[in-house]
Amino acid sequence: MQNAKDNQIAKCHECNLLISVKQDVKRQRCPRCFTRVHFRIPRSIQKTWAYLISAAIMMIPANFLPISTLTSTGQETPDTIMSGTIALAQSDNLGIAIIIFVASILVPLFKIIGLMLILLSVQNKIFISAKRKLLLFNAIHWIGKWSIMDLFVISIMVAVINRGNLLSVDPGYGATCFGLVVVLTILAAESFDTRLIWDLNHKNERK
């Protein structure tokens, strides 16, 4: 089993061209698409941690500030993500309540905790097998975009329910925080380089 990096071969991050890199040449560019060539995403672990910690902090206002406000005959009822889900479950929409709960509470939590576990494991703090790490990462990557669902639902509701004081839905600041959580977790997954998982295995085998 041979790693490309050990054989001085880099794969272009944009166009997947294989490039043989001489050690002394710094800041080499891909001959096909002129992107900077790297063996690994530069400072991948730092970047991923930074995005993850910001996402974890934003989770707090995202869950406690109201995400939308329903005005019905002059009466305003602000809803957080959780209270909205409970309200849905109580009004016989259990299926939808479960979908919203999974997409906007479980998925972001799963993404943040999962990526943190992978990072800790790559930094040799805890042990998870390489195959499991990649499986977990693939799941996080695939599920990433689905957590934005609640924002799309709000945008549709806000657009169509608009009857002034009689009946209307307004967005709340929780929605902005939640949007930030979604973007930050997607960026975190993007900036993590899965090849680091196998570099670690390589190092451990040699010991």
Next chain:
Amino acid sequence: MSNISVCNKCDLIVDHIAIAKNKHAHCPRCNSLLYTNTLFSISTILALSITGLILVVIANVFPMFTITMLGVEDSATLIQGAWVLFQKKFYFVGLLVIFCSFIAPFLFLSCLAQVCLLLLTKRNTPQLILLLKLVNFFTEWSMLEVYLVSFLIAVFKLSDIADIEFQLGLLSFVSLMFISSLIMYGLNLELFWQKMEKNAKRER
């Protein structure tokens, strides 16, 4: 270096073996996809992306559904949802929604159509590289299928308090989602990069 390939996920060097049509090559170490032989030709992709672009226009000109509530009839298009967020001064959320549900899929299709046209007419302009990189970027951020599920959830929520009638916009939105999934499935950008290189060599 055409006799080897390298795994994207774990950096393993693997001998590049020719595979039969409709087969996939997987990495022996981490089981990720290495390369496939199920690719659409450039002209197929061009046809699909132009179809997609026409559907984008229809999906945004015609309303997705009309809603009758408190005796008033109202209709909504795709962009309207994000636009109202802008009016209520939720710029970030509005931008995010409009980017993921409209701008990214639209630019994905239009960049792809331009790339196909440039490659097929053998015109090697410097923008070609930028366009190919943009195609790569927009695939990550186009979330049509998520929007469709959200739409269905919103309709379910609304059906308690209002009468809803589906319109032409929805039909073309669903078709657009299928077209874009089909493109994502059959798109092999490696083919595009190789074609670009070949055209560039011919010019010299």
